[in-house]
């Protein structure tokens with residue numbers, strides 16, 4: 001293993017230089033206000049926090065903690081999106097967002113019901129494919145308000 005390390009580092013360097021030299025972001029832009037961007041990214045960090053808590057709690061078989069982490073980012077949050085922001089979000093974004101909230105709600109339901117942690121880990125893995133799909137497709141940019 002030891003002898004392979006330098007080659008591995010070389011490959012890593014190559015990958016990172018390539019990424020830096022081709023750094024144009026051609027994902028679809030969603031124009032939002034500064035406040036909307038802050039709210040959206042806060043929600044994102046809550047998603048990441050909840051995912052980590054669910055993973056840790058599933059591994060230690062703590063079903064109450066799983067529900068406590070998943071429920072607040074479930075369908076309840078979906079209803080909180082202001083209409084003005086909803087109008088700016090492309091259909092595909094809305095669909096992936098709904099699937100993500102529903103995924104967390106299903107995890108919370110499984111935790112408070114049968115509490116099968118293997119199933120919950122599978123649900124989490126499926127849910128995370130929506131995170132990945134959306135990140136690959138969209139970016140937020142703050143629209144400059146004309147003075």
Ligand code: HEC
Nearest residue numbers: 041044045047048093096097100130131134135138139140
């Ligand atoms: C419906 C689309 C969508 C879904 C679903 C989604 N995200 Fe995001 N997320 C975004 C976009 C767009 C950004 C901003 C990316 C950019 O502008 O470069 C973002 C940014 C983030 C960030 C960075 C936050 C910051 O403070 O900069 C994190 C962390 C994140 N997402 C986690 C997640 C996790 C975890 C999930 C799934 C549980 C998830 N997201 C699901 C669209 C989505």
